[in-house]
Amino acid sequence: MRRFLLLALIAASPALGQTATHEVTSTRIADRKGVFATVESVDTLIARARIGGTVTRLMVDEGDAVQRGDLVAMVVNEQLAPQIASATSQAAALEAELAQARIDLERAQDLFTRGVIAQAPLDQAETAVQVLERRVASAQEAREVLVQQEREGEVLAPAAGRVLTVESPQGSVVLPGEPVAVIASDLYLLRLRLPERHARSIAEGDTVEIGAAALGGDVGPTGVIRQVYPQIADGRVIADAEVEGLGAFFVGERVRVYVTVDTREAIVIPREYVSTRYGNDFVVVQSDSGPHEVVVLLGAETEDGVEILAGLSAGDVLVQP
Incomplete structure (x- = not known):
């Protein structure tokens, strides 16, 4: 009978050297603040x-x-159409005068060659052609100005x-x-408005996390602070964050985001070292007298585990249950 009880105790006890332990240490974690940001266009x-x-x-x-x-x-502009028509008519009239002046110049050149007329009438005919050419160019440019106004x-x-x-x-x-x-413009961003006490705790390049309820389509889960405005308005500092996939949102739509505004000392342990019974959370602490259970108060989940708000201190050694 004793031998049977001894074998049962050995079978029920964990094997030597196989019990996982974890030493509690303090670390700095980010203190996040949830705020509402609005979808805005860059320009x-x-x-x-x-x-x-x-x-x-x-x-x-x-x-x-x-x-x-x-x-x-x-x-x-209803006034431009008659002005353009008038300018067109003036240009056409001048072009007709220019055509006649060129005919007169050709006739004068022919008469001068045959010695019928002197040099003066020929010079007058050439001058008349040059004047009309400039008047036609001026009329055409004036018409182009009116046409350009109409195009505008x-x-x-x-x-x-x-x-x-x-x-x-x-x-x-x-x-x-x-x-x-x-x-x-096609480029959208999130505009954050934070209390002014956080003005010096945020900077360009910081990462912001988008609330899970806002995720949809191709919107990214995180974004990056693009710009922090130097002016505080109504007790708030304004910052812009770039997030992928905001094109499907409405301009002015509100989205919850989480911003790191500070860091603090905290105790974080792996989640597998915590057991829950009857609504209470327990961990097993190794002491000189042996392992014993301790009630702890859990905080937020982090990438490295779960935060412990109360019940443990740095240097404690945990035994995995």
Whole structure:
């Protein structure tokens, strides 16, 4: 009977040298803060009217994607059409006069060659041709100026992106420089607003973590701080973070992100050294009198394990249960 009990105790006890242990040490971990960030465009550009007139055609609507140089709207100045027609008629009249002056010059050259007329009439005919040539060139350039003004009625997209708002609907009257449409560039980022006490704890290149609830499509789980603005507004410091896959979000949409604002001393142990019974968490601590269980208070999960808020101190030796 004694031999049977001894064999049972040996079988129930762990094999010598096979019990895993872990020495508790303190380490520095990142203290993260959860904030809401808004999706913003790196550049917000405005397609403006270059001439005054009436918006006769509107090619885009809110949400449309445009490329650089695409026609956004057409502005027509009704005064330009009669001015162009008048300039065209003046140029045509001068060209007719020039054609007649050249005929007169050829006749004068022929008469001068035969000795019928003197040098003075020939010089007058040549001067008349030169004057008319310059007047025709001036009239054509004046017409080109009016035609170019008419072409400037084409409101073009200043860059590739998405139309956020249409400021001047079809039929509205605009002046030179007035906005017709607001376009957000294709490059999106997250704009963070942190309390000013964290202004010196964030810097360009820091990593931010995107909340799991916001993940969708091709959006990345992490991002990088691209810029920290030097001005504090309303008690908050503003920073921009680049995140892959934000193109599917709406401009102004809010996303929860986690930013490292400080580091602190903490105790982190592997999760397998913790056992849970009846809602309490236990670890086995090796002491001079042998292993015994200790109740611990768990904190946040980290990459190296779980944080221990209370129950352990640096130097304790844990035994894997």
